[in-house]
Amino acid sequence: MGKRKIKVLSAISLGIILSISCSKLLPQLPTDDSILDxxxxxxxxxxxxxxxxxxxxxxxxxxxxxxxxxxxxxxxxxxxxxxxxxxxxxxxxxxxxxxxxxxxxxxxxxxxxxxxxxxxxxxxxxxxxxxxxxxxxxxxxxxxxxxxxxxxxxxxxxxxxxxxxxxxxxxxxxxxxxxxxxxxxxxxxxxxxxxxxxxxxxxxxxxxxxxxxxxxxxxxxxxxxxxxxxxxxxxxxxxxxxxxxxxxxxxxxxxTLKAPVQRDQQDREVLAGKQLFIQISCSKCHIPQLQTGPSPIAAISNKTIFPYTDLLLHDMGPALDDGYTEGTALTPEWRTPALWGLGLSKNSQGGQVFLMHDGRARSITEAINLHGGEANNSRKLFQQLTESDKNKLIKFLESL
Structure with missing residues (x-):
């Protein structure tokens, strides 16, 4: 084999080695379901x-x-x-x-x-x-x-x-x-x-x-x-x-920011938690699935989405009545927030979660227990669940 050919092969081999070595040193790109942007x-x-x-x-x-x-x-x-x-x-x-x-x-x-x-x-x-x-x-x-x-x-x-x-x-x-x-x-x-x-x-x-x-x-x-x-x-x-x-x-x-991607969708406890979410009627306000209509932006036109909201006002009871309102909403009424991305909240909140309209809830469980008014029945049904079932429901919400 000629010297020139040996040099070329050596250079190729060195390039491959360097490429592999560098790829090990570079940080891995985050997965799509681990980021919101x-x-x-x-x-x-x-x-x-x-x-x-x-x-x-x-x-x-x-x-x-x-x-x-x-x-x-x-x-x-x-x-x-x-x-x-x-x-x-x-x-x-x-x-x-x-x-x-x-x-x-x-x-x-x-x-x-x-x-x-x-x-x-x-x-x-x-x-x-x-x-x-x-x-x-x-x-x-x-x-x-x-x-x-x-x-x-x-x-x-x-x-x-x-x-x-x-x-x-x-x-x-x-x-x-x-x-x-x-x-x-x-x-x-x-x-x-x-x-x-x-x-x-x-x-x-x-x-x-x-x-x-x-x-x-x-x-x-x-x-x-x-x-x-x-x-x-x-x-x-x-x-x-x-x-x-x-x-x-x-x-x-x-x-045109993407929708959050749910994680662990086939996990048995996540699936069981979703059924509990529906069973205790959380899904009556946090509607799991909606459909977009025609849009000038083709990429978001006529898409099935899973935001877990109805975008409507609901009376949330006296505990969440701050005595302040906007538009034609009453003081205890709040728009149903979308739950997609909930499990990634701590990434932008310093490793903790601050939920509800003013961040007063420091966990998903605390947020659920603050629900009143139209959500009274769902809150009571959640409180009556076994600890095992509560954990499954929370695990489902954290997967969103």
């Missing part, structure tokens, strides 16, 4: 570029006084409240105040509905006005939001039971809200005397992800856009501090 399947190359722009704006862009922050604010970036697109922590929990009934917020002239608890040097942060009722809202996970946005209004109407016609003690209903002027009403939207169905936020006060995003820039960071142009500091209209395209990129990013 990442795009849905089926995006086009151009859509992937928009997704990446939105990802950067959401997770990497940090605001300071030089690029529009404040002067009063809660956070300096989107990602600081949603680490890894997951739930927030008590340190990032927001305070909402000023509405104690369905007549509207009476403290808008005093900084409502959100407390800007931080301020730039030379400015003072807001304080709660005397007499204002309030509630604390822990930031939710972001994944799968576009799929929830694509569930048709007709589905939510079909799931609602305002007067409990079937007598099961559960009477979910939509929060009918007044839309901001910049809203693009979705095809197939249903209205009630000029009001439309809210589906995002703890009280379902937000219509779509454009409103959610524009509001978050404005209320959380004091960043004004052409969509939300009123300063949270002085209630005056100001020039945009962020381009519309950035807002739209973040909206697309949120619309």
């Amino acid at each position: 990442g795009p849905v399947d089926g995006l086009s190359p151009e859509q992937n570029r928009i997704f990446l722009r939105g990802d950067f704006a959401f997770n990497d862009e940090v605001f300071t006084s030089s690029n529009g922050l404040g002067p009063t604010f809660v956070a300096t970036s989107c990602g600081s409240c949603h680490a890894g697109d997951g739930k927030g922590h008590p340190f990032t929990t927001l305070t909402r105040f000023g509405q104690s009934d369905t007549l509207g917020n009476q403290f808008l002239h005093l900084g409502g509905p959100q407390l800007q608890s931080r301020a730039l040097p030379g400015y003072k942060p807001e304080v709660l006005p005397a007499g204002a009722t309030f509630s604390r809202f822990t930031p939710p996970a972001n994944t799968g939001l576009g799929l929830l946005e694509a569930v048709p209004d007709a589905t939510l109407i079909a799931l609602s039971d305002v007067n409990d016609a079937d007598g099961d003690g559960i009477s979910g209903r939509p929060n009918w809200i007044t839309l901001p002027s910049y809203t693009i009403i979705k095809t197939g939207a249903i209205h009630n005397n000029g009001k439309y169905i809210g589906r995002f936020g703890k009280k379902a006060l937000v219509y779509d992800l454009l409103q959610q995003t524009a509001n978050a820039y404005n209320q959380d960071m004091g960043i004004n856009s052409s969509y939300e142009s009123i300063s949270t500091y002085n209630n005056l209209q100001v020039d945009p501090e962020i381009p519309n395209q950035t807002i739209l990129d973040v909206v697309f990013y949120l619309q």
Whole structure:
């Protein structure tokens, strides 16, 4: 064999050895079911570029006084409240105040509905006005939001039971809200005397992800856009501090984040826990399966999803009545949160879990035991389970 051929083979062999050695040194990529971030399947190359722009704006862009922050604010970036697109922590929990009934917020002239608890040097942060009722809202996970946005209004109407016609003690209903002027009403939207169905936020006060995003820039960071142009500091209209395209990129990013992937789906205890979840009627509000409708984004159009929510308001009883509300929701009413991704909550919450609207529950069991009102019966049935069955149900919820 010639020397040249020996050298070539040696180089190839060395490359293979180095490749194998380096692959052992490199960290393993996380599995898809262990993380919340990442795009849905089926995006086009151009859509992937928009997704990446939105990802950067959401997770990497940090605001300071030089690029529009404040002067009063809660956070300096989107990602600081949603680490890894997951739930927030008590340190990032927001305070909402000023509405104690369905007549509207009476403290808008005093900084409502959100407390800007931080301020730039030379400015003072807001304080709660005397007499204002309030509630604390822990930031939710972001994944799968576009799929929830694509569930048709007709589905939510079909799931609602305002007067409990079937007598099961559960009477979910939509929060009918007044839309901001910049809203693009979705095809197939249903209205009630000029009001439309809210589906995002703890009280379902937000219509779509454009409103959610524009509001978050404005209320959380004091960043004004052409969509939300009123300063949270002085209630005056100001020039945009962020381009519309950035807002739209973040909206697309949120619309196309993948749904959480359930783990251990064939585990016998997980399967038994799912049956217990259905048996004690948790699934009557936390609806396991929904179908999206037609969407301008083909990747989320007409998909079967498993979010475990009905996106409706339910009376959760006096223990969760903070005396504060939004829109036409009553003070003890809360929108059913999606349970998908629940088992990954601790990844973004410092290794612990902080559940319910304000993070007061420190475990899934504690969260279940806080359920009242329409969930009273389910809570009692859970408490009557054997310890073995309780563990199976919890194991199922942790698999989501």
